[in-house]
Amino acid sequence: xxxxxxxxxxxxxxxxxxxxxxxxxxxxxxxxxxxxxxxxxxxxxxxxxxxxxxxxxxxxxxxxxxxxxxxxxxxxxxxxxxxxxxxxxxxxxxxxxxxxxxxxxxxxxxxxxxxxxxxxxxxxxxxxxxxxxxxxxxxxxxxxxxxxxxxxxxxxxxxxxxxxxxxxxxxxxxxxxxxxxxxxxxxxxxxxxxxxxxxxxxxxxxxxxxxxxxxxxxxxxxxxxxxxxxxxxxxxxxxxxxxxxxxxxxxxxxxxxxxxxxxxxxxxxxxxxxxxxxxxxxxxxxxxxxxxxxxxxxxxxxxxxxxxxxxxxxxxxxxxxxxxxxxxxxxxxxxxxxxxxxxxxxxxxxxxxxxxxxxxxxxxxxxxxxxxxxxxxxxxxxxxxxxxxxxxxxxxxxxxxxxxxxxxxxxxxxxxxxxxxxxxxxxxxxxxxxxxxxxxxxxxxxxxxxxxxxxxxxxxxxxxxxxxxxxxxxxxxxxxxxxxxxxxxxxxxxxxxxxxxxxxxxxxxxxxxxxxxxxxxxxxxxxxxxxxxxxxxxxxxxxxxxxxxxxxxxxxxxxxxxxxxxxxxxxxxxxxxxxxxxxxxxxxxxxxxxxxxxxxxxxxxxxxxxxxxxxx
Ligand code: ADP
Numbered sequence: 001x002x003x004x005x006x007x008x009x010x011x012x013x014x015x016x017x018x019x020x021x022x023x024x025x026x027x028x029x030x031x032x033x034x035x036x037x038x039x040x041x042x043x044x045x046x047x048x049x050x051x052x053x054x055x056x057x058x059x060x061x062x063x064x065x066x067x068x069x070x071x072x073x074x075x076x077x078x079x080x081x082x083x084x085x086x087x088x089x090x091x092x093x094x095x096x097x098x099x100x101x102x103x104x105x106x107x108x109x110x111x112x113x114x115x116x117x118x119x120x121x122x123x124x125x126x127x128x129x130x131x132x133x134x135x136x137x138x139x140x141x142x143x144x145x146x147x148x149x150x151x152x153x154x155x156x157x158x159x160x161x162x163x164x165x166x167x168x169x170x171x172x173x174x175x176x177x178x179x180x181x182x183x184x185x186x187x188x189x190x191x192x193x194x195x196x197x198x199x200x201x202x203x204x205x206x207x208x209x210x211x212x213x214x215x216x217x218x219x220x221x222x223x224x225x226x227x228x229x230x231x232x233x234x235x236x237x238x239x240x241x242x243x244x245x246x247x248x249x250x251x252x253x254x255x256x257x258x259x260x261x262x263x264x265x266x267x268x269x270x271x272x273x274x275x276x277x278x279x280x281x282x283x284x285x286x287x288x289x290x291x292x293x294x295x296x297x298x299x300x301x302x303x304x305x306x307x308x309x310x311x312x313x314x315x316x317x318x319x320x321x322x323x324x325x326x327x328x329x330x331x332x333x334x335x336x337x338x339x340x341x342x343x344x345x346x347x348x349x350x351x352x353x354x355x356x357x358x359x360x361x362x363x364x365x366x367x368x369x370x371x372x373x374x375x376x377x378x379x380x381x382x383x384x385x386x387x388x389x390x391x392x393x394x395x396x397x398x399x400x401x402x403x404x405x406x407x408x409x410x411x412x413x414x415x416x417x418x419x420x421x422x423x424x425x426x427x428x429x430x431x432x433x434x435x436x437x438x439x440x441x442x443x444x445x446x447x448x449x450x451x452x453x454x455x456x457x458x459x460x461x462x463x464x465x466x467x468x469x470x471x472x473x474x475x476x477x478x479x480x481x482x483x484x485x486x487x488x489x490x491x492x493x494x495x496x497x498x499x500x501x502x503x504x505x506x507x508x509x510x511x512x513x514x515x516x517x518x519x520x521x522x523x524x525x526x527x528x529x530x531x532x533x534x535x536x537x538x539x540x541x542x543x544x545x546x547x548x549x550x551x552x553x554x555x556x557x558x559x560x561x562x563x564x565x566x567x568x569x570x571x572x573x574x575x576x577x578x579x580x581x582x583x584x585x586x587x588x589x590x591x592x593x594x595x596x597x598x599x600x601x602x603x604x605x606x607x608x609x610x611x612x613x614x615x616x
Contacts, residue, residue, distance in 0.1 A: 010185040014177040021173040022166060029162030036158060037151055045119045048128045048146055051078075052087075056130040056142035059089050063097060063132050063140040071098030078144065085125060086110060087144035089132065097140065110145035121148075187211040191220060204231035265363075268343070270301075272360040276321045285364075290336025306332035306340050317347075324349045324357050330367070342371040385446055392443040399439055403432035434565075441567040445552065448499065448574040455579075458494045460532070461487040464521060466494075467501035474509050480517035487523050488530050490599045496575045497599075501534070503568040504595050508536035510562055513590070529581060529598040537592040546585050572597065 004012060055074055062070040071089045078084045078100050088099040088109035101107050113120060113129040116138065120127050125147040132140035187210075194208035204227055210220045262269040262282040271280040277298040289296060289304050296304070305313050309331035320327045326348040332340040347362040406429035410422070417425065464484060468475065475482060482505070490497070501521070508519045515537060523532045541549065541556070548554050550573045555566040569583075576583045576597045587593035 009188050010181045013180055013185055017173045017177040018170055021169050025166045025169055033155060033158050040154060049119050052128045052130040052142050052144055056132045059132050060134050064134055068098050075100035083147050083150050085145045085147050090141050092138060092140060110143050112141050112143040116141050187216045204234050268364040270362050274357040288335055304334040341366055341368040388442060389446040392439045395439050399432060399436045403429060403436055406432055438565045441565045445567050445571050448571045455491045455493055457489045457491055459489050460497060463494055463497045464501055467498050467505060470502060471505055478509050478512060478517050480509055480519055482519045484521035490530055492579055492599055500572045500575050503572050504534040507568060508534060508538060511538040513539050526598060529600045531596055531598045533594050533596050535594040540589045540591050540593050541585060541587040542589050
């Protein structure tokens with residue numbers, strides 16, 4: 001018999017029901033049998049005692065009168081009980097008066113109990129002894145022997161009955177187990193089938209059928225809920241997997257597109273991980289350096305950077321990695337032939353949806369020729385500037401002499417010169433004065449190109465005060481109203497700022513119309529710079545000249561109407577650009593003009609911008 005645990009539930013149920021039923025019936029049968037035999041024996045004893053007593057009582061006369069016939073007749077009544085084997089009536093001396101023996105039984109009289117009043121189970125049956133008493137005197141003894149065949153018969157009868165009941169009840173139990181199978185085993189089998197098909201097919205949409213409202217029904221519900229949960233998670237997972245695959249395919253496509261683009265560009269291109277490890281160099285890089293990707297990947301590229309650029313290069317790169325800020329950098333790379341070439345690198349970070357840097361991408365453009373030209377140009381510019389500076393500086397003295405001596409001649413020899421002579425002298429002295437102004441403006445212009453390396457913070461309000469003080473005469477003459485807001489501290493040379501203020505305000509005074517000149521100076525914060533404005537209510541400027549007026553010697557009026565050299569705004573632009581700022585004008589003819597200029601807020605930026613501007 002297979003282990004009960006491993007049996008199918010159906011059979012298990014049947015076995016349990018049958019075993020339980022059989023055991024219960026068996027125990028009940030045995031109990032009944034034991035109880036019946038004990039009870040029957042006691043009953044039999046009482047019954048026989050009573051019957052023996054009746055015979056004993058009725059035999060008193062027969063014993064007294066030695067009436068053997070009556071005594072025998074009396075005993076003959078016992079014939080009705082076939083299990084009485086024999087019975088005897090004896091006198092007190094033990095002699096037998098009468099006896100009854102069942103046909104076929106031995107003729108012996110059963111041995112009477114010594115007490116004369118007893119019922120004892122002996123080997124051959126139950127011996128019942130009763131005294132025959134007359135007036136309280138025992139005159140004889142009645143004894144009978146009853147065989148125990150009736151008990152055996154009863155046992156057989158009961159056993160048969162128990163067996164029959166067992167057979168019938170087993171049959172019933174079997175039938176019952178079949179219907180119980182329907183109730184218990186079928187839902188379980190159903191559940192098992194559902195579980196099996198889910199595990200075999202991986203299809204979480206399968207549901208077990210609920211067949212009952214008991215614990216099994218509850219189990220089916222929970223199982224189905226669990227399946228629903230797993231199905232939903234499975235769907236999510238499948239969707240996530242599909243999305244991920246699609247994303248991977250897209251990334252792959254993007255990567256191929258990027259690679260194709262990077263390889264087809266004339267520039268050198270690289271990409272790096274967020275921590276700065278370079279993980280891609282395009283073919284142009286490998287061809288230029290003559291090195292393999294393995295040699296220059298991660299931080300291996302430092303080997304081809306010019307030693308003079310390396311420290312600054314590393315510092316800039318590491319700072320960008322820490323801040324995520326893009327940067328541009330000019331440096332020299334060693335070519336495969338050992339020669340260094342200037343490159344301009346632009347490096348940008350790419351961020352993911354969470355704002356974290358996902359990669360760096362950099363392009364490196366060969367600017368060697370351009371750089372060389374720039375350097376040549378710079379040298380030529382420097383030379384020219386030096387020449388202009390020395391020329392204007394050296395010319396100042398003789399020009400001043402021309403002006404001074406022509407005025408002296410005009411004064412001393414006023415009477416000697418005729419009208420023409422005096423007029424020519426007037427031209428000479430006017431020309432000398434204009435030349436002196438021009439030279440001095442030119443000197444200012446060349447000086448404007450020399451920016452201080454490390455400008456200190458300066459209070460622009462104080463600088464404006466100085467400028468206004470220098471222009472006090474012109475302001476008074478024109479009856480101008482000059483107003484200004486609170487002005488900030490800026491990193492710039494005081495002389496340069498004063499130059500800008502003075503040029504813009506003197507222009508505002510100069511290019512006035514009939515109305516009283518009103519000039520307003522203010523500054524507002526514009527990102528990381530200060531934006532200054534000088535606003536007037538003068539003649540204004542036609543929009544087509546808005547850029548032209550910042551050129552050297554560019555004027556919109558002749559000197560008769562408005563004196564000037566056309567250098568003032570060029571100086572302003574030169575100064576502002578040197579500090580990394582910008583200058584522009586907003587104006588309508590007849591509606592006044594507002595000149596704006598910006599100055600970056602920090603000295604560090606000023607320096608960087610100044611370097612850049614001097615390079616460009
Ligand atoms: P200058 O004043 O010596 O002519 P600038 O370089 O200062 O030279 O100015 C260039 C030109 O720009 C001027 O000739 C003038 O036509 C125009 N301009 C400058 N400032 C103003 C102003 N505030 N209003 C109108 N026009 C102006």
